[in-house]
Amino acid sequence: MRRGVHEFLLAAENGYTVAGMISLVVFIVIVALVSTTHTITGSIMVVGSRQRFSAVRWGVAGRIVRAWIFTISASALVAAVSWFVLRLFQL
Numbered sequence: 001m002r003r004g005v006h007e008f009l010l011a012a013e014n015g016y017t018v019a020g021m022i023s024l025v026v027f028i029v030i031v032a033l034v035s036t037t038h039t040i041t042g043s044i045m046v047v048g049s050r051q052r053f054s055a056v057r058w059g060v061a062g063r064i065v066r067a068w069i070f071t072i073s074a075s076a077l078v079a080a081v082s083w084f085v086l087r088l089f090q091l
Contacts, residue, residue, distance in 0.1 A: 017043075038068070 023042045027033075041064055048056040 023039050027038075041061075045056050045061055
């Protein structure tokens with residue numbers, strides 16, 4: 001491997017680790033649910049924006065955030081419907 005590529009990969013790995021730690025601490029402090037997907041995706045965006053802000057595809061990042069919001073809302077709706085159905089049949 002060329003020297004520049006190796007240095008980039010090492011910096012990216014350190015960036016993922018630090019960004020992941022920071023995001024986990026923030027989520028723990030504000031008592032929010034977090035998954036490994038949130039942590040990894042956030043870390044990738046941080047490392048990408050550290051190189052060049054335009055290196056991150058912010059449109060894709062926005063779609064990911066909207067998908068998370070939709071997923072959480074949809075799972076809450078499914079849980080509520082399931083609860084009402086179970087209450088209806090007294091199960």
